[in-house]
Amino acid sequence: MTRKTFLTENRSVFWFLLSLGVFALIITVLADGSGNGMISTSFVKTLGRTLCLMLVAIAMDVVWGYTGILSLGHMAFFGLGGYMIGMWLMYARTEIVLTASLNAAPIPPTPEEIHDAIGSQIFGLVGSSEFPAIWYFAPSLPAQLALVVLVPGVLALVFGWLAFRSRVTGVYLSILTQAMTLALSLYLFQNDSGLRGNNGLSGLQNIPGLGDVPQSHLSIAFFWASAVALGAGYVLFAWVVSGKMGSVIRGVRDNESRVRFLGYHVESYKLFIFTLTGIVSGIAGALYYPQAGIINPNEIAPIASIYLAVWVAIGGRGRLYGAAIGAAVVSLLSSWFTGGSAPDVNLGIYTIQWTDWWLVLLGLSFVAVTLLAPKGIGGLFDLIGNRHPVPATSSTAAGPDLGARRTVEGEEEK
Amino acid sequence: MTSPVPLQSITKPIECIAADTFAVPAASSPPQDFQTRLAMLRALFPALALTLCLCLPSGKAAAQDQRDLQSILQTEAEEVASPGRRSVGSVIDALVASELPQAPEFLQRWSEREVLQRTTDGLFFYGTREGDSYALTDLSTGEPAGSAPASEIEEIRPNGGVRRVIASALVQFQLSDPIEARRIEALDSIARNPSADQLEPLLASIEDEPSPRIRARKEELAGMLAATFGDTPEERIAAISALSDGVSVQIRAVLNQILSTRSEVGTEIPEGTNIARELTPGDDLTRDDAYARLVSEDLAPEIQSRDQLKAALTANIDGGTVGGVPIGALDTEEARARAYETLAAAGTIPRLVTEEDVDAALASHVFFEAYDEDDPAITDAARAALNEVETRVAVHQVADLALDAVSLASIYFLAAIGLAITFGVMGVINMAHGEFIMMGAYTGYVVQQIIPDYTVSLIVALPLAFAVTFAAGVAMERLVIRWLYHRPLETLLATFGISIALQQLAKNIFGTQARPLTSPSWLEGAWVVNDVIGIANIRIAIFVLALIFLALILFILKRTRVGLEVRAVTQNPGMAASMGINPERINMLTFGLGSGIAGIAGVAIGLYAQVTSEMGANYIVQSFMTVVVGGVGNVWGTLAGASLIGVLQKGIEWMNPSNTLAAQTYMILFIILFIQVRPKGIVALKGRAAGD
């Protein structure tokens, strides 16, 4: 066997980066911000956010499609990343407004005075004016940026360690991750959590210090940042799932016990993947929410993570570009259908309004994909290139839950 | 508009009567004169009772020649038409003082909103609306008085506060009323609004009380009134001690009111004060609160807040500097403090209050709570009685909480047991389980639309909900799930797809509004042991339903052929198949059974909570938790899981009553940790059946 380079082994990386770059350039040229006006600012923002969703989707794919852990909690890390950057955005923006206002007084403000004023401005809404301890680092951008990585990372590490250590697997693990994200969202829903409860953090699209830059330009900047993050994430995960590491985690997916008997410390691999994807999700969230403008605990509710799994499943598990495509297609379609711009279908006796029927369609198409096309949209690429993203096994059906051995020996091992 | 009786002529006699006969003291009469009122009442009561007895049969003729009801009302027509809690007393006094036999009836019907005013002449009538007009009845004679179009009629609607005042005025008439409901009403009114003047009439009415139940209640109330309004300290102490074996809210209210305190502060405790306790700053109340109290009593100077400090500095800007500090340098707290001290030293502004000042001020004052009741013997007796009552209340509260927990557990059990069957037996996670609950509830709603009788409709709805969701479950199993038996994670997602589709479908069909599902009247109300322990009947019914299903499922699994086959398929489908069992059929039946129970749970949940398209989603995660905590594949496990979660949630709620969300959060955290300790749940299957 000849030694191959990373790129030749993973041709999708090249094609993905190429199409991403071309896409970003086209959008930039056509966007409102460059004076062209073909694409509105709000659509640029939608696209930018979609890129972030694609990033978290490929992270999900690595966890689920490659490692076989159906995590129903990755949007929790995504949301945490958003909260961390949101704290700084809110603090710094309020600080600028209030410093200007307080400087108008005859006596210059003291730092404590400004700090307290910011507190009552941010928390006055929810009936308090004290800064909770978790806002300690909020004044500092570098610190909050570090927290974007650290908070989701540490949570993933601790949770993963607890779960994998006690060998919780399969649907149990799924439910456990769902419980985690439910607990987190319920916690954040409480006002006592110090993150403004149900209201969440808002006005995040106004970047402190860049008040003069129009949103049309900011949206392009964030779009590019998201594109770069997505490209980097793609390369990172493509590298992770190739090589020996990739073989081991796919082995874990297909038959955990066998990998363990081969002498690998399965828990460490799982923990590494879980934590790494958690961190990447956090970064994606930190890029997403300044474009969305508001984050609140609803974003972390279990349903969000289930939708994430839906995107990956529709896109096609076990291939990174599949997950990315799935996220893009489903979230954009959702936006289109619920936006009221989809034309009604007149059936004569009944007119289908898509705002009412879109979810029914999504739900059913999801069932259909699971039943009829487990490879998802990504499977279409097999038809074109006749290539297998996953190194071929003896299995004909390379679904993550049907390991090599199981397809041969059958059903008694559930 | 003309008044039937010249107003001038009747005003005077009423005033006279109100002045020299008795007036019913207002509920808020000052306590110091209650002794005299009581004495007066005691003297008057037999007379009143006598008058009433005499008046009832023959009063009509006697009263009419003096004054009639209408003219009394007309003197204060505005107050009658739109009564206020504080001002309505005068009308009631006048009515009671008139001794008119129709007065009690008028008061009664007034508070029941049956009185109308004709806007054309301002006269009052009883009346009922009939289409676009009102049939009027004369107040005094009870004869029909014609009708009036709706546009000329103003309905008089005394609000709750006024009705309460009227009810207390009615007490004296109602205590011996032949109608039992009226007597109970009077007693309720006393309980709500006890006052000294009720004691005598109440005592007098006990003797002739025919109903033993009401009699007991009267005696109880009389004891409570005596505890507060008794003549001598001995009498009161005796009454107080007699209260110590109750638990009711009213008894606690009586005792607590005797023990009501006021917070005071001074340099020393004044002589003769009945002290409840002394407060130590730092322990019983915070330093800040203690000092704030001193400030509010003008016993210490106010601590300057940052804003005040800044304002003081701003006011003393002197050519670019404040107290010698340049304005530009005042952007730190230290600089401001320095500037302030300079100014204070110069005497321009008051000195800054320091921590030492606060300490000194606190040390030189005593904070204490004093009883409003001056007699220590009474307060001691009340304290002792209250302690006894509260100990008992605490025990009862635990019992009540246990009932709530059992109720919650049974709801969780009902919601989860269907899931436990499908998950445990077939290893299939059904995310659409919540939507089956919803389907059951909507079935109940639809049945109620067709069958108006709530009892019959419930009897129809339960099996029908089972049938509908059974069919839906079987259809789902046949169409979707059986293709995914060996891909459990994908089942999870496919059923989730069905779940969102069903939810949206329900919205499209039934709308987004919550739909009413009303329980039959025999399920309304609550089983009340006492004021502390009680539980809604509907919850008891749900508990019973849960028990029935527990028994039923156990019976099916353990005692029937199907159950045997189900267990066989659970343990080893291949082997079961080779023994002649058709695993497909068993899977279908199991899934149908699980879904059917969800439908029944839906009806039950809809009866006590809301029926919306999202109701299932509210229960699905809890149901998963229940199954996972309990242990998969075991009915007893689900029962244990539901109990644990129910008890736990109620326990946390009890510890933190103002935040229900926290209870749910901590419960989930607990579950996550619990799984660490027992990854297979409370009741884990052992051996081969456990599988992996």
Next chain:
Amino acid sequence: MIKTLKLSGVAAIALVAAGAAQAQDADCPIKVGVLHSLSGTMAISETTLKDTMLMLIETQNEAGGLLGCELEAVVKDPASDWPMFAEKARELVSNDEVDVTFGSWTSASRKAVLPVLEELNALYFYPVQYEGEESSKNVFYTGAAPNQQAIPATDYFLEELGVEKFALLGTDYVYPRTTNNILESYLESKGIAKEDIFVNYTPFGHSDWSTIVSDVVALGEDGKQVGVISTINGDANIGFYKELAAQGVSADDIPVVAFSVGEEELSGLDTSNLVGHLAAWNYFMTAESEANDEFIAAWHAFIGDDARVTNDPMEAHYIGFNMWVNAVTDAGTTDVDAVREAMWGQEFPNLTGGTAVMGTNHHLSKPVLIGEIREDGMFDIISETDPVPGDAWTDFLPDSAVLTSDWQELECGMYNTETSTCVQIKSNY
């Protein structure tokens, strides 16, 4: 020569005017954005408001449209998702170029669209009672501020019912939090001790009320009259009232006044056991006026169901939409700034009789009604005040007592009267 010049000047002006008129014609139809959730948890309340808007627009079109143009509704579904509100608002304003938007129910969703509206200078009408503490240049608040609902209702409790001990029960989000905060400090200013105020927050859609209701009943143990002020939102009310009925808590024992329970919410349950409990609004369906009868008839005709009820936020939209129509007519244009100025002082008869006036702080002046629940799920109006001008910044919280809002004179929505400075032109999000 001069004459010709003048003439040509006139011609030029005429030309420009014609061009403007053409531009206005080109602007036809006038677009009205409707931003109410049609799916998700809030759909229960907001779908009705969407239908109300469609009805109002249809009625206006039948009456000849506006400025000679047809009105066209642009409906978006933000799906009860706050970020989606921001996104859809941006789409409405920048892509669909609507001239005005009517939308939102929850405060959180309003806060989400605020930055977008202020950035793009768009016009927004918010129809629901809310917690105040806000006055945006771009938003007209046609629902009640706390002093138009919460404070009068609390006064009614204190004065008319003699309540001495309060249970403030709310759903855990910003409206109940802030309202209860205001009420707590209001009650304390009225001499109610802190210990006599019990506060509880429950999640959206809460259904297990037995313990909380027992707790409230137990509050009566010191002999004081207990009253409940409920800011419980949406369908959680159904479980709450069912539990009240089951535990036999009558309005005579413990009255409950609700700020988020209207005819719509009561249609989801049997009210025979709830007779006498209260709600405070600016409108009840039972209000007796001709305008109200017409409105109800039009609503029934539009929705094709005589059983459908009307409620307070619907009236708010009714007033808000008609005021906007009149303001546009007055201004002769749909230009946001011109319409905003024309809105100040705009008067329109409200459905309960009397006239609503739009203040320069962008809040309406409306009467406060207190109703008692009847057996048929309607309300008996038992108290009606004179019109109360909405106060953006409550007087009962120290931080906001010094603030005022006046867009006409002060050109500021958050003006500190102590320091005489405008704290900020934009809003807090």
